[in-house]
Amino acid sequence: MIIQSPYTLSVSDSFNEELLLKNTWLVILHASRTPPHIGILIDGNYNSLTIKGHELDININVLLKTIQQKKIETLFIQLKKHPVFSADYQKEICQYYIKQFTQVKVNEASCLSPIKLFLQEFYAICENKEELLFELIERLKQNQYINLAYGLNIDNKIEEGEFSLPMYSNEQLQEIIKIERANYYKE
Numbered sequence: 001m002i003i004q005s006p007y008t009l010s011v012s013d014s015f016n017e018e019l020l021l022k023n024t025w026l027v028i029l030h031a032s033r034t035p036p037h038i039g040i041l042i043d044g045n046y047n048s049l050t051i052k053g054h055e056l057d058i059n060i061n062v063l064l065k066t067i068q069q070k071k072i073e074t075l076f077i078q079l080k081k082h083p084v085f086s087a088d089y090q091k092e093i094c095q096y097y098i099k100q101f102t103q104v105k106v107n108e109a110s111c112l113s114p115i116k117l118f119l120q121e122f123y124a125i126c127e128n129k130e131e132l133l134f135e136l137i138e139r140l141k142q143n144q145y146i147n148l149a150y151g152l153n154i155d156n157k158i159e160e161g162e163f164s165l166p167m168y169s170n171e172q173l174q175e176i177i178k179i180e181r182a183n184y185y186k187e
Contacts (some may be wrong), residue, residue, distance in 0.1 A: 007134040011149045011150065015152065019078070024090060026040060028133070031154060033073070035110075052184065054103075057095075067152055073151075075150070078149070078150075079146065090122060
């Protein structure tokens, strides 16, 4: 029996690539994998922390091409527009937070670590080091910081307009980071 996650996200059934060129978006790659990967897209510029290190200034077209070629299950979550700070300033701070970490490491940093710092800075979402992605998305929903969400390659995962976010424990997350790092450094 498959237990559906109680952590869901409403996903629009229309996808408008043009919208990704403006505003701030959370990008969840491998959306139904445990754990998914998260980065930030600001005015068409993608940034994230990975096992390999920093991914900075990736053009949205490059990201979309990779998503389409590899059929990566992806969620784009548009955050409410910040009333004060410009997108350029937000991108600068986002990259600053990513650079605070060398790479994703067990019990040190996940791809979510710089995102939490960014959300604390611009959305007053207090950083909780133990919080996992599905919990953070729920907090963003409760605070009404999400404008809309689009999905790519997830049509078969949508039920009644909702995408179920994968649930996992911190122990599972750390174990997967350990395995991924071992695999990466074997190559």
